Amino acid sequence: MIWLTWRRYRVRLILLALYVLALIVFMFITEHAFHIATAHCPQQLIRTDQGDFCGHGVSRIESNASWVANGIGILPVLIGMVFGAPLVATELYAQTNRLTWMQGVTRTKWLVYSWLTLTTATVFLMSMLALFVQWWATHVVASNFSGGGLNQQYPFMITGVAPVALTIFSLSFGAFVGVAVRRFVSPYFVTLIGLAVAWTFLGNKYRPTVPSDYWLRQWSEAGIYAALSATFLGLAIWAVRRWRV
């Protein structure tokens, strides 16, 4: 099953890995550039708008930061669309699930293994990014992340455990949607709506109710995403075991 999942998704996984690598390289380069640009600036001028050269450097870094933040911020949802939604839906559509089952793979194993393979791969890549962006943020844009030009959602959802948990959720939810909606509605559309609802609700409604501590908020949101993930994966397994034509 692991081989089958790899064979089906290898092009997409390699593209995702290249994308992640590109972001990491971008962070390395900008970190290096930042050091060169600010080498002769007095420390107190680096993160303010005073002084032509240093101010210019900082505003460039700000635009770099928003590139990185957007590039990482969309990833969990992108993973949900590229890996989660088609996980079950495309198999049911092409009926290749029947081929695999009749070769002697139980439905539970079929679903869990393909989910687990993609989750492991994407979570690994997402964790790498979350770690690197943390290193990058502390070196380059520590103050800019906590305020200013960037949307509060992004810095929160690109580092730490919450975006990783969101990635897992996007795969579980996509798998569930694949079994649940069959051919009546586009599974991609439903997955996108579901992820947007969860993301917006947790970011805008739930987060303000949690005490303003970064890691407390991270873990509590990660916990919710993990619980949702387990629920939807469980539902998907239940539905696929009952599935008949």
Next chain:
Amino acid sequence: MTAALETVDLGRRYMMNWGLRNCSLKVPEGSITGLVGPNGAGKSTLLRLAAGISKPSAGFLKVFDQKVDPNSLDFLSKVGYLDQSRPLYKQFRVDELMKLGGKLSDSWDQASVARWLEELKIPLDWKVSLLSVGQQAQVALAMCMGKRPNLLLLDEPMASLDPLARRGVSRMLLDSVAEHETTVLISSHIVSELESICDYLIMLSKSRVQIAGTVESLLANHHVLVGPLASASFESTNVISSTKAGRQVTYLIEGDFGSVGADWQVASPDLEEIVLAYLENPMKQSVTAPKGPNEGGHS
């Protein structure tokens, strides 16, 4: 007789319509059973139910005396099923599909699959999507035979194959069956093909079993009588069909017919003629068929 597949009053309803209803039959273990019948008789529905892809709405069915459970590994490893849609991963190469078979199935017979595909001249390094429809059907068949099931359910395996390929597939089927004593249930419209493969025949008409018997006994027990219309007198047990042409009449009958006059000709029909006679007369039932709950004169 031990049954590889047994159904009792089996029914499957799709919305308002019954795809199969009140179907009771047995497929003898070790047989190669042909499943024939008109379109809409419920052949594909029966095969899907036996494969656990579909769930009965009424009645029950057993495979090797066990309940059909598509979530049981034991069931899945015993049963092979060739879907009419022939699902394959189209973007895989043929040899990758073989590799997949080996990885998914514990009883995968790589050597045989490689030999069959070579005999059928399927290019192994081609993507499945580049193969013709007929070649894809052959690969799909090789996939479900490669795992060496005890019961092989084949839904129209000969459809979309040219005559030469049909012969190749028949050989491959017989080869595998002889080696592993597989029970095969094979639905087809091409009765002449079945005659050379099958040793048992089941004919469904609107879910009702019209014929269920060994090919040998069916051939031995049916006769064609041709004679003048005026002197049509014989002790028939079961007249399946009668066709008048001018002053001549042709009967296809089952069982003993006593003696006929000198102006009558007696011939042995082939399986296709027998099946056609029953197809034209859906209310007739061979004595070999089990008496179902529907018996009683109404349709």
